[in-house]
Amino acid sequence: MQAMQYTITLPADYDMSIIRERVRTRGHLLDGFPGLGFKAYLIRERGVDGSPVNAYAPFYLWRDTGGMNRFLWGGGGFGGLVADFGRPAVRSWTTVHEASGPARTRPPVTAIRRLEAVPDGADPAEAVTRARAAAEATAGTPGVHRTLVALDPDRWELVLLTLWAEPAEPAEPEPAGTTDRYRILHLSQGTDES
Structure with missing residues (x-):
């Protein structure tokens, strides 16, 4: 499984109702998309939940790379985003754990995404094991829709994502730039067919 995310940072005075309308009218187009585990249509709004920026930042879990490839360059939908906003850099991580809550x-209505570096000299297996255990514990928390842990072996960075079915309480203060809170406008779920 492959996790994937791109972020489109928007001007501070951008009317985020444009993104809400985009998702309202187009979000359903990926419902049932072959190979997609889920697509969470995520936004951040400047001044909301401590966000310093406006951003549209969908997060995907792909059950197979064939579905991901169809989406990105096989006419599966990414072209419309590129036509409207330009082509963003697409981050991807190898999924190592997913659990339902x-x-x-x-x-789900809220997402918390944490990026965590695997320090030089640290054993990646230990970092993954620790992150999996934390995600599994979080998955048992009331209000959790699902958790996910994935690893980028190029940057040696873990991504930990939790989707909440209710507004998540703010966590303890984190170092700047490592934890982001999002609102979820829609959740598309795919099929396991490739």
């Missing part, structure tokens, strides 16, 4: 049947 007790609120799996409710639609």
Whole structure:
């Protein structure tokens, strides 16, 4: 499985209702997309939940790379985003763990994404094991829709994502730039067919 995200940072005075309308009218187009685990349509709004920026930052879990490839360059939808906003850099991580939470049947409304470097000299296996254990513990928390852990072996960076079916309480203060809170406008779920 492959996790993927791109971020489109928008001007400080950007009318975020444009993004909300885009997702309202187009979000359903990826419902049932072959090979997609899920696409969480994520936004950050300047001044909301401590965000310093406006951003549209969808996060994907792909069950297979064939579906991801169809989406990115096979006419599966990414071209429309590129036509409207330009081509963003697309980050990807190898998924090492995914778990459903007790609120799996409710639609998620909030996402917390944490990026964590695997320090030079540290054993990546230990970092992955620790992150998996933390995600599994979080997955049992009331209100959690699902958790995910993935690793970028180029940057040696872990991404930990938790989708919440209710507004998540702010965590303890984190170092700047490592934890981002998002609102979820829609969740598309795919099929396991390739």
